[in-house]
Each structure stands twice: as structure tokens, then as C-alpha cells.
Amino acid sequence: MPQQTVCPNCAEPLDQEDVFCEACGLSLLPPELVEPPTAEPPATEPPAAARPACVHCAAAEVADDGYCEACGGVQPRPRDHQERSLSGVAGVTDRGLRHHRNEDAFTVAATTLPGGAPAVVAVVCDGVSSSARPDEASAAAVDAASESLLTALEQGREPAAAMRHSIAVAARAVAALARDGANPPGRSLNAPACTYVSAVYAAGLVTIGWVGDTRAYWVPDDRAGAEPYRLTEDDSWAARVVAAGLMGEAEAYADPRAHAITGWLGADAEEIDPHTISFTPHVPGVLLVCTDGLWNYAEAATDLAEVVPADARTDPLGAAQTLVKFAVAAGGHDNITVAVLPITPLVETDEDHAPTLLDLPVVPHSATS
Amino acid sequence: MALLSKSHPSFAVDIFQNEYLADGAREVSAIVTVTATGGGTAARSAAPADGGGSTDAAVVIMVDCSGSMDYPSEKMRNAREATAKAIDTLRDGVAFAVVAGTHEANEIYPANGSLAVASEDTRAQAKQALRKLKASGGTAIGTWLTMADKLFNSRADIAIRHGILLTDGRNEHEKPGDLQRVLDRVTGKFTVDCRGVGTDWEVAELRKIASTLLGTVDIVAESSGLAEDFRTMMENAMGKQVADVALRVWTPANAVVKYVKQVAPAVEDLTERRAEAGPRAGDYPTGSWGDESRDYHVCIEVPSAAVGNEMLAARISLVLPKPDGSTEVLSQGLVKAVWTDDLASSTRISPQVAHYTGQAELADSIQEGLEAHRAGDLDRATAKLGAAVRIAHETGNDGTFKLLQKVVDVVDPKEGTVRFRKNVSEADSMTLETRSTKTVRVKK
Structure with a gap:
């Protein structure tokens, strides 16, 4: 066997006598040496090709519960990395490098308004790690909110009102998890919880709704010609002290x-305060x-914009992939999810007017309807 | 047919652990709670309904008849009465025998090289025969167990086989090696509960027999307490519905099982009892089960992995051997390892793991403390029993705390400050030692 000097999986330097990588546990022996062939009659063995081999040690024995029968390593799960793309919206989520599972969830969808105009929707949620079953919380919120949003839009409800209603529906779905009796035994964790952000682009109007520190840009x-802009204001400790004038942004x-959140969806959230904003873009761009x-x-929006490919509006999936790769390369410390909505204004832009409009601070939508 | 319609209890496995490990950490601890329900009570209430009852269990009672059982003479009389009580508790249809143990083993009932089947008649005959239990001779427990083994073998069709063994003295009339050879031979063939009456027997010796044969050991300091104790023991034996259940522990390649202990209702180290069961799996014997719940502490050392990785550290199954040589998996639980750089997660200790780590330390402290006391090292003895008092107080193990109070004066239970009492009775000291392994469960 050729002598390896670094682990082929994680590039950890290896000693000559290493059988497993000290860092990632990768087996450095050919699989047949790790697993000496047994004398059992081959007739009882399932065909070797029936299951994919373990991604960690290459042993061809992965149990139904997703753990390798040889090294115990967990196999990639569907939620570890997902990509979805429709015409008009795309999204990518990834587990990142430092978390053992993906607690983010998202969906992208498209429908038509009663008048026949198209509407696209993206919902992104981030499970709160210190809560029980954060992965289930984010998935429940995404499912409940997207279903509610699509139904409301199809019924012709005003997007901001539909958004607030969907956030309330998602909040109830997450709160219900705390009462379903499936919390792991022997733990005193907080009730299942997640943060929330969603976007609707319909009939030329962008509407954003959020709770927590998931964001829209x-x-x-x-x-x-026009500044990139952050559309959401975090429900976080840092955002609060800055807003209250107690600290400067850098210090906060x-x-x-800084990242302690002050708003979330979950049974232990004191009061859900769904924020929404709407605006009509007059120049082409993308919503993240x-x-x-x-x-x-x-x-900062300007920093993030530098990572967004120039062709993001025509290739939203490619843009989402680029953004996720950027975060993984930067350390991938958390789960990463981004949805990209291309915005092409309905009316040809008035060259003199549009940039000014977009530079205006976004005014929170008044709670009418 | 009764044998075929018999259903064993259903088993549930719950795992309590903190699966989060800091970068570089390798040790994974978990408490495995095994709960069997639905077997014992159902079968017991069904027994009278099907007339003669079913022969699904066998019991051999071994009564010490060495010469010392006559000093004082009520010891032999109480042993006879206790055996009669145990016979009364036998369910119809259960196979049974009574053996008189001295430096050899003598069949008392049915005395035909086999087992009797419990009924109104056989119970009466057996009690009649108890007058043949007479004290004379020595003590060679290995011969008693050999006889029990022979009697059980006369009914190979019965799976649940249980012995009740009473002695009042040391195993003086055979070499330790002889007893060990017998234990090696009969291990796994039947279970045995051991009782020491009086204070002239050896705790360690009887504990070894009970541990090896997956039964309990206890002291009956006054022989007047034997009858009630025998009735309870027999009742427990009658409640057993399934034998030879094993805890199967699968671990990944390059992992090491550091230990497997039963930790409730009493501490019992099973680590050395492992029998290999296929690639990377080992079976640890748990004996027979009725409606009951037991806790096990499993500690695994896994190969280290990078932050963000997840690994299965152990797959824990309850398995039952089937007549065709295969095994039936009764229930299963997973012990996981997840590496994280979140200190809040990795430093959290599972309350269950912490609790039972304390209970095991409590048992060790008592045993080491009493051993130091016997060796005349009063400082070490006081320190060890002080530590025991502190843990018993902290964890709410009131039973053990009360037993400790009979041996030491507790000055400060929180700090574990104690003084040895003057004139500690042999009975109190042996009771503490015998029951040192009894644990309490985690407070809800």
C-alpha cells in the first residue's frame, strides 16, 4: 500500500503506523483488511451492490438506521445538503462543517394569484440549537408557513397580511411540538424553537416577514447605481442595544x-411579534x-453583495450554490441556508427615479387589513 | 398447549446520555433502562384458570444442614419453616425439589433423582419430608450446586430454572478451586438467590456465588426472619417469565467497551461476563426476567473524530436465544457520539449517568471502608465510610444511609464527617456490607 502522509479526507498529517486518521477517524486500510472476510456461506449475504458503502470507512455494511455496521459513522442524511429550483426562485441548504446535523429548513414555491399573475415564495427557518429537536422545529415551521402562505395568496389575500397569518400558523406548529410527548428522555432542554424569514414576490411587490435573526437582503x-440593502432588523441582543443607542454597532x-436572539417561534416564546415590510423594486436584482x-x-449588505454572482438573477440556483460554498469555505461553523429570488420589475425603470427609491430606508409595513 | 401459548413480557430499552463530546474526547457513557412489562402478572393470574397450571419454571431449594445449624437449635427449625413457606408459595405446575446441603448434597424431596410437579398433594408431601432436614456434617456448597444442576437436567424442557440457597457458614469442606469449577460448569444453566443466616458466613463468598449465577445475596441475621424472606424470594422466582436474556452491545471498529454494569436495583459488574456474539458485538448475561425494570451503565471508548461528526458508539439490544440457535431481538436502543465545539453541550452531564456513577462509588466506598476496618486501618475506614455517608445523603439512598448509621455516628452528612461507633455488632456490619450494592433510582 502506498504510504499516505496526510489523510485523504481531512488533510490531517499521519504517522506511518496510523490505521485510522486521528482527526476524522477515516480508515487508512483497504476495507478488506479492516473487515477480514468471514467464513459464512455467501448465500445468506445480500448482494454487495444492494447498499452504498459507508462514506467513512468504505465498508459495505450500513444499517437501516443509517449507521455504518463497521465504523459506526453516520451516513449523509437527506437534510445534510438540499437544493431546490423553480422558475423564479431557488434555494440551497447545507450542514456546514462543524454541526453534526442540519437544523435549517427551507422551501421554495410558486403559485398564481386569482388574477392569474404569478407569485413566488421562499421560507427559511433556523432551528435554535439550545432547544430540543431544533431540526424538527424548523421543518414544522417551513411546512406550516409555506402551506398557509400559498393558500392565502391563491385566495387573493394581501401579501403582508398573509405573511403575518402564516407566521402565526408556523408559531403554533412549532409550539405543538413541545406537547407531542416526543421530546428525548432525560433532558431539560428548552421547548423546540426556530427563527423564521420568508419572502413573497407577487404582482411587482416584495413582501418580507421575519422573527429572530434570519435575514433578507x-x-x-x-x-x-444602487446600494445593496439589508431588509430585516434582527430580534437579537446586539440589534436591541444598537437600536436603544446603548452601544455602537461594532461594539455590540x-x-x-451579540447573537442571543430575543424573538423566536416556539412554545416558550413570550409573545410572537412578526415583522413585515413591503416594497416595489424598480430596478432588477435579487432578493436573498x-x-x-x-x-x-x-x-454587511455590501460585503454579501460582493459574493453574489453578477448573473444571480438569471441563474438563482447557481447564486445560492456560490453563497453556500462561500460560507463553507469561510469556516462553515453553522448550518447554511439561502434562497435567491430574481426580481425583474414589471415596468421598465425610470432611469432617474429608481435608485433614489431603493436607497430610501424601508418603512415597516403598517398592520392593516 | 400451555407451553406454546406462553407469552414473554415485552421489553423496552431507553437510553439516557449526553451524546455531545468536546473536540478530542473519546469516552461515551450511557444509562440503559430496560423495562419488561405484560408477562409476569398476566401469566400468574392465568395459572389457576388452566387447571393444573403450566410447567414453565423449576425451583430447587438448597438448605444448609451443617452441624452449626443446630446452634442455636431454632436456626434449623426456622430454616424448615421458611422452606415450608417457600413450598406454599409454589405455583401449581412448577417443578421443584428440596436438597439438604452439608459436605455433600442429599435429596430430601422428591428424592428420586428428578423434580416433583407442584400440586396440593406434592406440596403437602414435600413439607412432610422437611423433618428429614437435620443438622449434621460440614459445608461444601459446590456439591449442592452440582446436585441442583443434576435435578434441573432431569427436565431439559424447562427454561426458567432458579435455585434458592441458604447457608449459615463458610464453605469449609471443599477447596475454593472446587467451588469455582462447579460455578464455571453451571453458569448460565440456572440462577440462584443466596441467603446467609446468622453472622458466621462470608459475604464475599456468597456474593460471588450469587453474582456468578445472576441472583441476589442478602443477610438474614435472625433466623426468625427467614420464613418471610423465603416467601418473597419464591414469589419473585414465580414472577419470572423469560430466562437467558442477554444485553448485546455492538460497538464500532476500534472502540473499546470500558465497562458494562447493572446499576439498579443493585450494582453488578458484568464487564468480564462478555461472550462474543458476532463482529464487534458481545453478550452480557442478565438472567431471567418478570415484570421489572433494571438499569445498566455502559461506558465505551470510541475513536476520536472531528467536530461536526456523528458516530454510533453502541447499539444496545436485549436478545433472547431461540431453540434453533438464532436469537430474537426484544428491543434496541442507540448510544451516540456527536463532537461539538459548543461547550455548553459537551460539558453537560447526563443526570442519570451522574447519579449511577455516584451509586457505584457508594458501594465501593462501603466495601473498601469495611475491609480497611477489618485490616485495622481506622483512618482509611473512616474516610471511606464518610464518603459513603455523603453520597447516600446526597442521592437520597435512605436505606443505605440507615445501615451506615448503625456502623458510624454521622456528624455531618453533607461533608461526610463520621466517627466509628463503639461496639458495632457483627450483624450490622455484615448487613451493611451485604446490602452495599443496593441502589436507588434517579429522583424524578
């Missing part, structure tokens, strides 16, 4: 408490909705 195609975000696994590596 507006990134115009022409970044010289350097504080260890994402979890902090992405924006932690490019917090």
Missing part, C-alpha cells in the same frame, strides 16, 4: 451576547433570504 444587479456585535450561517461571514 436586496442586491440590485447594478451595484454601482463584538459582545459575546438566509440564515446566520451565511450572513455571519458577510454581515
